[in-house]
Amino acid sequence: SLDISNLNLSMGDEIHFWFIAKDQNNSTKSNKFIGKFPTLEDLFTKIEEYEEDNNEWIEDIQESINEIYETTQETKLDILKNKDLSIEKEKNIEESLNKVNDIFDELEKIQENIEKIKEQAEKNNLLDQNLMEKFDHFQKLLQDMMTPELLNAMAKLQEAMKNLDQDKLLNALENFEFNVEEFETQLDRFIEMFELAQAEQKLDELNQSIQNMLDKQNTLIDKMISEPEKNKMLNSRANKQENRFSEFKNLLNESSDMMESISESTSNKINTLINDNIMPSTKNKLNETTQNLSNNNADQAQGKAESAKNNLSDIAEQINQIKEDFKNESMQKLTKEFILIIDNLLTISNQQENIIQRSKQIKSNSPHLQEINSEQNDINRELNQIMKAILNLSNKTFFMKPVIGRSFGKIKTSITKAISNFEQRKTSPGKKNQIAALNNLNSTIYLLLDALNEMQ
Numbered sequence: 199s200l201d202i203s204n205l206n207l208s209m210g211d212e213i214h215f216w217f218i219a220k221d222q223n224n225s226t227k228s229n230k231f232i233g234k235f236p237t238l239e240d241l242f243t244k245i246e247e248y249e250e251d252n253n254e255w256i257e258d259i260q261e262s263i264n265e266i267y268e269t270t271q272e273t274k275l276d277i278l279k280n281k282d283l284s285i286e287k288e289k290n291i292e293e294s295l296n297k298v299n300d301i302f303d304e305l306e307k308i309q310e311n312i313e314k315i316k317e318q319a320e321k322n323n324l325l326d327q328n329l330m331e332k333f334d335h336f337q338k339l340l341q342d343m344m345t346p347e348l349l350n351a352m353a354k355l356q357e358a359m360k361n362l363d364q365d366k367l368l369n370a371l372e373n374f375e376f377n378v379e380e381f382e383t384q385l386d387r388f389i390e391m392f393e394l395a396q397a398e399q400k401l402d403e404l405n406q407s408i409q410n411m412l413d414k415q416n417t418l419i420d421k422m423i424s425e426p427e428k429n430k431m432l433n434s435r436a437n438k439q440e441n442r443f444s445e446f447k448n449l450l451n452e453s454s455d456m457m458e459s460i461s462e463s464t465s466n467k468i469n470t471l472i473n474d475n476i477m478p479s480t481k482n483k484l485n486e487t488t489q490n491l492s493n494n495n496a497d498q499a500q501g502k503a504e505s506a507k508n509n510l511s512d513i514a515e516q517i518n519q520i521k522e523d524f525k526n527e528s529m530q531k532l533t534k535e536f537i538l539i540i541d542n543l544l545t546i547s548n549q550q551e552n553i554i555q556r557s558k559q560i561k562s563n564s565p566h567l568q569e570i571n572s573e574q575n576d577i578n579r580e581l582n583q584i585m586k587a588i589l590n591l592s593n594k595t596f597f598m599k600p601v602i603g604r605s606f607g608k609i610k611t612s613i614t615k616a617i618s619n620f621e622q623r624k625t626s627p628g629k630k631n632q633i634a635a636l637n638n639l640n641s642t643i644y645l646l647l648d649a650l651n652e653m654q
Contacts, residue, residue, distance in 0.1 A: 238410050239445055241322050242403045248311045248318075249396060255304040256389060262297040263382050269294045270375045277364055277371075291359060291371075295352055298378075302344055309340050325402050328525075332395050335596040336388065342600075343384045348377040383589075390593040394528075397460045400453045401521045407449055408514045411442050415507045418487075422500045429491060436488040436503070443484055447477065457524075464524045471516055480509040529654070535591045536650045540643055542584050546577055547639045553577075554632050562623040571620045574632075578613050585610075597653040602645045608638040 217228040236244075269290045276287050316333050319325040325333075351374040358370035418435045421428070450472050457465040471477070483506035490499035553573055560566060588606060592598035612635035619628030 238403075238406055241318065241324060242406075245315050245318055245324070245399070248315050252308045252311050252392075255308055256385070259301050259304055259385065262301055263378060263385075266294045266297055266378055267375070270371050270378075274368060274371055277368060288359060291355065295356065298348070298352060301381075305340050305344060309337050312337050312340075324406060325399060329395060329398055329402060332391075332398075332596070336392065336395070339384065339388055339391075339596075343381055343388070345377070345380070348381055351377040387593045391596070394460065394594065397456055398524070400449075400456050401464075401517075401524060404446075404449060404453055404517050405514075405521055407442075407446050408510065408517050411439065411446065412507070412510045412514055414439060414442065415503065415510055419500065419503050419507060422496065422503060426496050429494065432499075433488060433491045436484070436491055436499075439506075440481075440484045440488060443481060447472070461524055461527060463527060464520060467520045467523065471513070471520070476509055476512060480506055480513065483509060532591070532595050532597075532653065533650065535587065535594075536646060536653070539584060539587050539591065540646050540650070542580070542587075543639060543643050543646070546580055546584075547636065547643065549573070549577055550632065550636045550639060554629070554636060557625070557629050557632060560625055562625045564625075567620050567623065567625070571617055574613060574617050574620070578610070578617065581606075581610060581613070595653065597649045599645075599649060602642065602649065605638060605642040605645055609635055609642060612638055 214230055216230055219226045219228075269287075273287045273291060276284060312333055316330065319330060319333075351370070355367075355370040355374045358367040361367075414435070418432065418439065421432055421435065425431070450468055454465050454468040454472065457468065483502050487499050487502040487506060490496075490502060553570060556566075557570055560570070585606060588598065588603065592603070612631045616628050616631035616635060619625070619631060
């Protein structure tokens with residue numbers, strides 16, 4: 199085996215070698231072999247290829263879900279009209295069940311691709327730790343989408359089709375449709391969060407790209423000082439730096455376009471850098487370095503290389519600041535949404551306490567029952583708005599955990615029961631449900647505070 203550890207090779211470098219066989223009288227030299235180390239762009243392109251495959255599978259899944267909805271709706275109408283299930287509709291349901299199995303297969307492929315992305319990123323240190331953790335969460339989210347409830351709904355639908363009992367078949371179809379809707383909600387959450395992660399990944403790529411250029415520029419300057427006689431090698435390295443900078447400018451434009459719909463301020467900051475004088479200045483200095491090396495003007499070449507290095511360092515600082523600003527902006531937006539939800543729940547908690555106080559001495563024949571129930575209904579409507587905000591926030595951060603949704607569901611259940619009991623003048627169980635609603639409200643607030651603290 200060849201030991202190349204002392205050659206200090208890095209991304210984008212090549213190693214050229216031959217094999218020579220000798221005996222006492224002759225020697226034979228093989229053709230030249232070239233070993234190429236992937237460039238930084240190659241490594242990120244591979245990750246993007248995995249992600250593009252994922253996007254195609256997601257589009258297939260969305261199309262399958264739409265077809266499943268259409269089939270279940272048509273089948274329910276067919277049963278209600280004809281009191282029977284036609285052979286064609288029976289076949290369509292079987293195809294829908296097969297589509298769900300295909301969806302599960304595609305989810306597993308997406309999971310495998312995310313694992314490949316993680317391996318590629320970890321092996322080459324491409325993404326920061328925060329983003330790597332998000333990819334871990336993506337895998338868990340995909341795993342959780344294949345719920346036992348959906349599998350159970352599929353089994354019940356298959357059983358109902360065998361028995362051809364109209365009521366059971368309708369119930370099974372509605373249960374199946376409900377679980378597919380839940381699946382679609384989780385899929386939408388995955389898509390939205392995956393798009394955010396891809397934008398963050400683009401900023402990581404920008405950061406890695408400029409840092410790589412800066413490292414290569416430092417190496418070039420060191421080589422100019424230590425090996426000035428190797429003009430051909432130095433010229434080649436300088437020319438590669440020009441190509442890297444050209445690719446970096448293209449990457450800036452891609453990043454600006456991607457960020458436009460996600461963070462307008464980040465897109466504007468990237469555009470400001472694109473239009474900054476430092477960009478053409480750096481290009482010129484890199485080009486002048488190459489030209490001076492070609493003309494054997496070593497001192498001038500070194501001066502231009504140093505000047506280009508200073509520019510690259512300034513650009514790297516700007517990229518790093520853009521990346522940090524994007525993270526801070528994202529954090530501030532999420533924090534505001536968390537705090538707004540918590541404040542609204544605290545207000546509702548106070549309202550619920552007031553209702554409990556007013557209900558303490560109330561009797562089943564009290565004329566104030568309707569008034570209290572009206573206020574309880576108002577709280578219920580306010581909670582519907584907060585639930586929308588929670589669902590919206592859960593599409594942006596993994597810190598909005600399922601336990602929060604379950605806790606919120608308990609609030610709704612308790613209040614619905616309290617309203618129903620008071621409508622039936624069952625004041626004793628109604629009061630218990632009012633207190634249960636308050637306890638669930640406070641538990642949800644604590645869970646949200648914990649999530650906010652963990653996120654920060």
